[in-house]
Amino acid sequence: MYNNGSIADVETDDVESEVGESMYSRPLLIKRSNTTSQIAIVGANVCPVESLDYENPENDLVNEDLRLRKIQVFQYVLLKWAFALIIGLSTGLVGIFSNIAVENIAGFKLLLTREFMQKHEYYKAFIVYAGCNLGLAASAAALCAFIAPSAAGSGIPEVKAYLNGVDAYSILAPSTLFVKIFGSIFGVSAGFVVGKEGPMVHTGSCIASLIGQGGSRKYGLTWRWLRYFKNDRDRRDLITCGAAAGVAAAFRAPVGGVLFALEEAASWWRSALLWRTFFTTAVVAIVLRGFIQLCSSGNCGLFGEGGLIMYDISAAKVVYSAPDILAVMLLGVIGGLLGSLYNYLVDKVLRTYSIINEKGAAVKILLVITISLLTSICSYGLPWLAACIPCPDKVSTSCPNTDVSGNYKSFQCPPGHYNDLASLFLNTNDDAIRNLLSTDTAKEFYISSLLIFFGAVYFLGIITYGIAIPSGLFIPVILAGSCYGRLIGRLFEPVSKLDVGLFSLLGAASFLGGTMRMTVSLCVILLELTNDLLVLPLVMLVLLISKTMGDMFNKGVYDQIVKIKGLPYMEAHPEHYMKNLVARDVVTGPLISFCGVERVGNIVHALRNTGHNGFPVVDEPPFSDAPELCGLVLRSHLLVLLKGKIFSRDRVLARNKILHKIAELDFAKGKGLNVEDLDIKEEEMDMHVDLHPIANTSPYAVVETMSLAKAAILFREVGLRHMVVIPKSQGRSPVVGILTRHDFMPEHILGLYPHIRYRK
Amino acid sequence: MYNNGSIADVETDDVESEVGESMYSRPLLIKRSNTTSQIAIVGANVCPVESLDYENPENDLVNEDLRLRKIQVFQYVLLKWAFALIIGLSTGLVGIFSNIAVENIAGFKLLLTREFMQKHEYYKAFIVYAGCNLGLAASAAALCAFIAPSAAGSGIPEVKAYLNGVDAYSILAPSTLFVKIFGSIFGVSAGFVVGKEGPMVHTGSCIASLIGQGGSRKYGLTWRWLRYFKNDRDRRDLITCGAAAGVAAAFRAPVGGVLFALEEAASWWRSALLWRTFFTTAVVAIVLRGFIQLCSSGNCGLFGEGGLIMYDISAAKVVYSAPDILAVMLLGVIGGLLGSLYNYLVDKVLRTYSIINEKGAAVKILLVITISLLTSICSYGLPWLAACIPCPDKVSTSCPNTDVSGNYKSFQCPPGHYNDLASLFLNTNDDAIRNLLSTDTAKEFYISSLLIFFGAVYFLGIITYGIAIPSGLFIPVILAGSCYGRLIGRLFEPVSKLDVGLFSLLGAASFLGGTMRMTVSLCVILLELTNDLLVLPLVMLVLLISKTMGDMFNKGVYDQIVKIKGLPYMEAHPEHYMKNLVARDVVTGPLISFCGVERVGNIVHALRNTGHNGFPVVDEPPFSDAPELCGLVLRSHLLVLLKGKIFSRDRVLARNKILHKIAELDFAKGKGLNVEDLDIKEEEMDMHVDLHPIANTSPYAVVETMSLAKAAILFREVGLRHMVVIPKSQGRSPVVGILTRHDFMPEHILGLYPHIRYRK
Secondary structure (H helix, E strand, O other): OOOOOHHHHHHHHHHHHHHHHOOOOOOOOOOOOHHHHHHHHHHHHHOOEEEOOOOOOOOHHHHHHHHHHOOOHHHHHHHHHHHHHHHHHHHHHHHHHHHHHHHHHHHHHHHHHHHHHHOOOHHHHHHHHHHHHHHHHHHHHHHHHHHOHHHOEOOHHHHHHHHHOEEEOOOOOHHHHHHHHHHHHHHHHOOOOOEOHHHHHHHHHHHHHHHHOOEEOOOOEEOHHHOOOOOHHHHHHHHHHHHHHHHHHHHOOHHHHHHHHHHHHOOOOOHHHHHHHHHHHHHHHHHHHHHHHHHHHHHOOOOOOOOOOOOOOOOOOOOOOHHHHHHHHHHHHHHHHHHHHHHHHHHHHHHHHHHHHOOOHHHHHHHHHHHHHHHHHHHHHHHHHOOOEEOOOOOOOOOOOOOOOOOOOOOOOOOOEEOHHHHHHOOOHHHHHHHHHOOOOOOOOOHHHHHHHHHHHHHHHHHHOOOOOEOEOHHHHHHHHHHHHHHHHHHOOOOOOOOHHHHHHHHHHHHHHHHHOOOHHHHHHHHHHHOOHHHHHHHHHHHHHHHHHHHHHOOOHHHHHHHHOOOOOOOOOOOHHHHHOEHHHHOOOOOOOEEOEEEHHHHHHHHHHOOOOEEEEEEOOOOOOOOEEEEEEEHHHHHHHHHHOOOEOOOOOOHHHHHHHHHHOOHHHHHHOOHHHOOOOOHHHHOEEEOHHHOEOOOOEEEOOOEHHHHHHHHHHHOOOOEEEEOOOOOOOOOOEEEOHHHHOHHHHHHHOOOOOOOO | OOOOOHHHHHHHHHHHHHHHHOOOOOOOOOOOOHHHHHHHHHHHHHOOEEEOOOOOOOOHHHHHHHHHHOOOHHHHHHHHHHHHHHHHHHHHHHHHHHHHHHHHHHHHHHHHHHHHHHOOOHHHHHHHHHHHHHHHHHHHHHHHHHHOHHHOEOOHHHHHHHHHOEEEOOOOOHHHHHHHHHHHHHHHHOOOOOEOHHHHHHHHHHHHHHHHOOEEOOOOEEOHHHOOOOOHHHHHHHHHHHHHHHHHHHHOOHHHHHHHHHHHHOOOOOHHHHHHHHHHHHHHHHHHHHHHHHHHHHHOOOOOOOOOOOOOOOOOOOOOOHHHHHHHHHHHHHHHHHHHHHHHHHHHHHHHHHHHHOOOHHHHHHHHHHHHHHHHHHHHHHHHHOOEEEOOOOOOOOOOOOOOOOOOOOOOOOOOEEEHHHHHHOOOHHHHHHHHHOOOOOOOOOHHHHHHHHHHHHHHHHHHEOEOOEOEOHHHHHHHHHHHHHHHHHHOOOOOOOOHHHHHHHHHHHHHHHHHOOOHHHHHHHHHHHOOHHHHHHHHHHHHHHHHHHHHHOOOHHHHHHHHOOOOOOOOOOOHHHHHOEHHHHOOOOOOOEEOEEEHHHHHHHHHHOOOOEEEEEEOOOOOOOOEEEEEEEHHHHHHHHHHOOOEOOOOOOHHHHHHHHHHOOHHHHHHOOHHHOOOOOHHHHOEEEOHHHOEOOOOEEEOOOEHHHHHHHHHHHOOOOEEEEOOOOOOOOOOEEEOHHHHOHHHHHHHOOOOOOOO
C-alpha cells in the first residue's frame, strides 16, 4: 500500500464542509489556503534541524535488543551516575583550564602594554595592545569560520532548543566543542566585551553529548561500553546535566547551575533529574575548589586568587530603610527598560550580522577584525578622557596598583595618582566587574567616568554579539549593569545608606532580569557569586521589577535568538488561536503509510523521496478483519531492517526470523545510516518485509476533532516527535495524518490560515 | 441509551482470547481474575478522596461562561499576581504570629519553671513544667480531635497528594487551617519534639486554597470578586505558591521555599509558576524582615532577636583537608542509615497509632497526654544525669545564662556552673538547635550528654509523630541530626580541623537527606538558615551520600505517609509491569455512557447510583451517521444543567437555548451541588436534555491497545482525571471504557492480575 496522498486529499476537500455542517463545531469557520500551505511545507523542509524523540519508541526489536544486551536496571542506574561524575569532572577541568588560559594570556597582554606605558611610549603601547587583541580575535574568528561555524555565539539558545527537542546541525559535534573552548579563550583574551559563561554552558553540553554517544564516530574515537544511552531521552538527561555543570563551572555556582538548567535550559523536568544534576554540579564545585587551592599557592601563572566565590561583597553592611527601597525600585524599573532595549538592539544587530556573515568566511573574519579594532580604540582611547585622581589616603591595596588586576591603574598618570577609567577598561572583564562591585570604595570612580564606561560597554556588548566568535552574554550584561548600578548608587548617595558596591550588584541584577528574564536561578547565581545572603530580599525585588518591565516589551534574549535562528521551539503554552482549530486542520499531505508486510521497493521509494522520519503502519486483510492502525515505524529502524535484508517472496510474517537476527543488527547505527547506504538489488525490490517487529504499537494518537491546543499540550508534555491523528467516524482509513513539531509552529499554521490574527 | 455494563462485559469476555490471538501481542498472557477485580473496585469507591482535574475541561458552556464574565487576559494575569501577593502577605503574617506566640508561651513556661528551680523546689518545678505541657498538649489534641482531625500530622504529605491530583477530605478546609495554626502553637509550646515547619507549609496551602476559592461557603465568608479561579488547575498553582510561602515563612528561606515546592511538593511544574512562586516567597521574606526589625526593639515580648537567618554559623572558618572529608563522608553514611531507620520506625509507629486513633476522640487525647507526660519526664528528668560543669573563662554570654534561651543553663547547679543537658532539654527546640549549631563552643557539651540527648530526641521524635496534634518532622530530624553531628564532631576532634558547629550542621543535613530525600531544596534551606556559603560543598556531599544510603532501604518519609494514608498518588514513572499490559486490561465495568440528547431519568439514575465523575457522550443516528464519541461530560456540569431544567419533550438539540440561559447557571456552584439537591418532577424524568453544550469535545483518549505504561505517562504528564479508552477495530461501540487515577494504582492492577510479581 503506497497511497500517494489519497487520504490527505480527501481530507482537504472535506474540511470546509465538515466544519460547516457538524452540529456543535467550533465557532471559527476556517478556509484553507492551499498555496501558502505548500510554501510552509517547503520552508519546513529547508530548515536544517532534526527533531528528537523524547518519548522512547517501544517495539519488539528494541525490547529484544535491550534483552540481549542484558542491561540490568542497577547497571543502568549506576552508569547514569558514572556519566554524571565524568561530565562533572570534565566540565570542571575545562572550566579551570579556560580560566587559567584567559588569565595568563590577557595578563601577559596587559603587562606588555603597561611596560610601554611606563616608558611613556604611548603609541607603541597602543600598537602592542591592539595588535595582541587583533591576533587573538583573528585566531578565534578563523577557528569559528573554518572549523565549526555553529560554535559562534553563546550556545545557550541552541542548548535550550536541543532540550526542547530540536537538534540543530552539528551543534553538539566534537569540532564545535574544540572551537568553543579555544575560540572562547582567544575571544575573551582579545578584550572583547564577551563572556566565557555562555560558551561554558555550551561546552558542558557538548561534553555530555560526546560522552553520552560514546565518543565521536567521525573521528574514530568510540568506546563501545559507553554506548548504552542510545535514545534521545537519556541523551537529553545527560545534556541537561552538562548545561548545569557548565553554569556551575562558569560562575562557581553549583546550586545556581541546577536552577539555571531547570529554569532556562530544560523544557522537561523530573525529580530524579534534579538529583543527578545536583550531583554533577557538586562534582564541578569540588574540582574547582581543589584547583583553586592548588592555584592559590601560585602554581597557575597569573591566575588570580579567590575562593569558590568570585565577587565577595559580604564585607558591606546591609542596612536599608524606605528611601533605599524606593531608590532600588527605581533602579529596577530603569534597569528593566535598559535590559529590554538591549534585547531589542541585539535582535536588530543580529539580523544585520546574519546577512553579513552569509557572505563567506573571509567576510566573517573581517567583521571580527573591525569590531576588535573598535574595541581596542575604545578601551585604550577613552581612558584619556579621564582626569588623574590623587590616590586616597586609606586604601587596603597599593595605589597605583602594580598587580595585573587591581583597582587603581596608573595609566598615564604621575606617581600617587590613578586613572579610574583605565581601571575599568584596561582590565579583564572579570576584574572590571570586581572593581565595580568593590565595597567601601564609594568615591573611587567619578560619575563622568562611570557614564563613559557604561555607554561604551553597553554599545560594545550589543555590537559584539553575533560576530563569528564564541561569545557569552552574561558578562556584557553584568558589566553594563554593575556600572549602571554604581552610577545610580553615586546619584543616590545623598539619600541612601546603601553601599555603592551593593548598588552595583543590584544594577547587575536589574540588567540580568531585564535581558535574560530568569529569576530564581539568577538570584541564586548572584548569591553564590557574591556570598551575601542578607542582600537577598533586595536582589529578589530588583529581579522581579526588572523582569516585569522587560516582559512588557519583548521576550528574553535567548528566546529571541532561538526565534532568529528559526529553530522550531515548542512553547509551553499553546497559542490562543489553537483553541479554535482541531488537529486535522493542520494535517498537511501527502500521507505515506505502509502495510504490515510491505514491498521493499515501496519503502525504499518512500525513504528516498521524502524526508519523513515516521510512517504509520496499517494492517489490512488478511492480517486483520478491517484496515487498522498497527503502529508507527521510524526511518532509522526501517534502514536497519532493510540493511539486514530479511526479505521474503510472499507477504508472510517473519517475526521470529527477524528477532533471531537481531544480534547482528545494530540499532545504535540507525541514526548514522542513510538511504544511499542501502545496497538493494533490483529483484529484492519486489520482495516483502515484515514491519511488525519494528512498529511501535503504542504511538500517541489524537482523534482528528481534538482541539489543536490540547494536541499541542500532549505533544509538548510527553515530548513527542510524531503524533498520529486518527479519524473520528468509522469506515475510513485508520490514519488521518501525522503531526510533527513543525505542524504546531505559528508560521505553519498562519501559513495555512492567513486570516487568523496573530496577536501576542 | 443506558447500557448497563454491556460494553464492559463484552470486553471482559474477549480479553483473553484477543490477547492470545493477536499476531504481535505483548509477551505476557494475562488471565483476569474477576473476583478480585470486584474487591478492588469496592476498595476504590470506599476511599474518601476526590480526584482533581488539572487539564481544564473545555466545552461550549464554559467558553460562553468565560466570554460572559469578560475576563481579559490582562485582568486574569493581574489577579494571579494579586493572589500571590495576598498569599505571601497572609502566610508571612501567620508565620510571624505563630513564632511570637510560641516564643512567648514556651518562654513563660520555662521562666516559671526556673523560678521554682531557683528556690530549689524541684518537685514543684516539675509539676509546673509538666502541668503546663499537659495543658497545652490537651488543648492541641482537643482542637484536633473535635474540630479538624485532618489537621493532625505534618500536612506536607497531603499537600503533596493534592498537587498530584488527590483531594483528601477537608484537607484544605477553613477549620483545618484554624486548628493547624493554633494546634501547632500549643503543640510546639508544650515541649513536644515536633516542629512548626511542616504545619506552616500546610497552613500556607490552606490560606492559598481559601483565598483561591473566594472564602468559605460553609462559614458564609465569600467574596464574589475573588471567585475567578474556578478550576482545579488555577487552584493547584495557588496552592503551590502557598506551600512555598509556608516553607519561606517557616525557615525564613525564600529561595529554599521555591525549591521545596518544586522538588518535594509539586508534581507538575512550569516556568511561569517558578516566577510566581518566587514572588510569593519574596513577599514573605519582606514581611518577616519587617517584623523582625520591629521585634528587635523589644515590642514582641519574649520573641528572640535575629535577622533573616536563624542559625548564623558564618563565624566558623571553613577549612578542610582529606581527613575531614573522610570524616564527613562517614558522617553521611551513618546519618543516611539512621535516617532510613527513622523512616522505618515512623512507619511502624504510625500504623500502630492509626489503629489506636480510630477508637474515638477520647482515646486520641489520652494518647497525646501519655506522650506529653513521657516527654516532660524525659526533658526534666534526664538533665539530672549530667554533672555540673564549671563555666568556661572566656564566653561571650554570661554563664550561667539568665535569658530564656541561651547556651548555659544553671538548672540544679551551684553558681559558676552549668548543666549542659538542661541547656538542650529545657529550651525550645529552636534554641536547642541553635545551641547545638553554635560554633567555637567545642567543649561546651560532654559526649555523654550528647549521647543521652540524641537517644531521647530520636526516640521521642519517632513516637510523637502520628498523635493527634499538628506536628512537623523537620525540627525533630534537625534536632536529632545536629546532636548526632556534634557527637561525631567530638569523636573526630583529634583528627579533624572542622569546627564542631559545622559537624553539627552536617549531621542535621545527613539526617534530613536520610529521611526526606530532598537534595537541592534542603541544601538551599540549610544555606539560608545558616548563612554560610563556604560550607556548601560539604553539605552537598553529605546530602548526596545520606540520600543514596537511605534510598537503598526505603522511600522518603513523606512518600511513606502518603502510602499509609492510602492516597492514590500517581508516581512519575509507571511501574515496570505496566509495559506488559494494555489500556483495556485495566478497564473495569460497567461503563455508563449517555446519548448526545439523553432522557433526564437516565441521567438522574446514573448520578444517583454511581460515584462516577465523568461520563462519555456518544452520538447516534440521527445526530450522526454511525455511533461516534461526542465528548465527555462531568458530574458537576450535569448537575448544573439539570438544575437549570432546560428540558424538551422530544430529542432535539437545544444549544442556543442553553447558552442563552447560561448567565443564570453558576458553574462555580457545580462542585457544591449534590444529586439530592435536584428537584425533578416525575413528568420531567421522561423529557430530554441536550448534553452537547456541556460535553468536552476534546477529551484525551488512548486506543485500547496502547501500552498501559504509555497511558500512565500521558495521564500523569497532562494531569488528567478521566482518560477515554477507544476501540482499535471498527464496528464496535466508540468507547471501551474510562480510566481514572484508581485504575493505575498498583493495588487495583495487582488485584486484577494477582500473579504479576510486584518487585520494587
